[in-house]
Amino acid sequence: MRLLLLGATGVVGREVLAQALADARVETLVAPTRRPLAATDPKLTAPLVRFDDLPADADWWRADAVICTLGTTIKKAGSRENFRRVDHDYALAVARLARAHGTPAFAIVSARGANPRSALFYFKVKGETEADLATLGFASLTLARPGLIGGEREDMRRREQIGAAILKLLGPLLPRALRINPSPRIAKALLDAAIEGRAGTRVIDSAEMS
Ligand SMILES: NC(=O)c1ccc[n+]([C@@H]2O[C@H](COP(=O)([O-])OP(=O)(O)OC[C@H]3O[C@@H](n4cnc5c(N)ncnc54)[C@H](OP(=O)(O)O)[C@@H]3O)[C@@H](O)[C@H]2O)c1
Incomplete structure (x- = not known):
């Protein structure tokens, strides 16, 4: 199958990239990024793009499935508006272009607690990203909702580090839904869902990725 991956330089995206390259079910992988990817592989193409001005005519929008692991934080982005631009607008822009080119399946990393009516x-x-994606008409839509993501992170926030250490320590005692979600588990769930392309909307909750 032909897979399109957005966010290949991130914690979850790097895992999807590695697993997809090792997976014989994936014949070609296109991973558009804003900075060059270190990985090279005969089945990988990694065009450099500007997410504010995506190349609408690129033939690689036509794939069998998209996996979107884009995301930022309000702190990194500098404002709520900039955060929304990445986590909502870029995800929707990618989804619209893929849909317009006939791609039938879309899988995204959302978050536990996603809710368009949340006060947070x-x-x-x-939640708004999930809801807007659901209006685009993908035959298969997968919403993975991890809690705290475990993985190698250069800029790991202090509070996250403490949270991760506590969750790791308490891990076996916690209900599955509250345990850390290791990035390889999230990546595998996304990849399997994207390849399978099961009809309808599927939510993968954090308990299934712990
Ligand atoms: N961290 C957690 O514990 C947690 C928990 C629940 C859900 N999530 C969600 O899970 C998703 C993936 O998380 P992650 O930890 O893998 O994220 P990450 O490591 O920060 O990676 C984010 C990806 O998005 C790209 N990106 C960010 N800002 C961009 C921009 N302005 N323009 C273009 N690309 C941009 C990054 O590209 P560059 O490498 O070029 O920056 C990177 O490829 C996110 O949507 C996040 O909200 C995270």
């Missing part, structure tokens, strides 16, 4: 801005944006 982050979860509201994630």
Whole structure:
């Protein structure tokens, strides 16, 4: 199958990239990024793009499935507006272009607690992204909702580090839904769902990725 991956330089995206390259079911992988990818592979194409001005005519929008692992934080982005631009607008822009080119399946990393009516801005944006994606008419839509993501992170926030350490320690005692979601598990769930392309909307909750 032909896979299109957005966010290949991120914690989850790097895992999807590695797993997809090792997976014989994936014949070609296109991973558009804003900075060059270190990986090279005969089945990988990694065009450099500007997410504010995506190349609408690129033939690689036509794939069998898209996996979107784009995302930022309000702190990194500098404002709520900039955060929303990445986590909502870029995800929707990618989805619209893929849909317009006939791609039938879309899988995205959302977040546990995503809800368009949430009083918390982050979860509201994630919920709005999910809701807007659902209107685009993909035959198969997968919403993965991890809790705290475990993985190698250069800029790991102090609070996240403490949270991750506590969750790791308490891991076996916690209900599955509250445990850390290791990035390889999230990547595998996304990849399997994208390849399978099951009809309808599927939510993968954090318990299934712990
Ligand atoms: N961290 C958590 O514990 C947690 C929990 C639940 C859900 N999530 C969600 O899971 C998703 C993936 O998380 P992650 O930890 O893998 O994220 P990450 O490591 O920060 O990676 C984010 C990806 O998005 C790209 N990106 C960010 N800002 C961009 C911009 N302005 N223009 C173009 N590309 C941009 C990054 O590209 P560059 O490498 O070029 O920056 C990178 O490829 C996110 O949507 C996040 O909200 C995270």
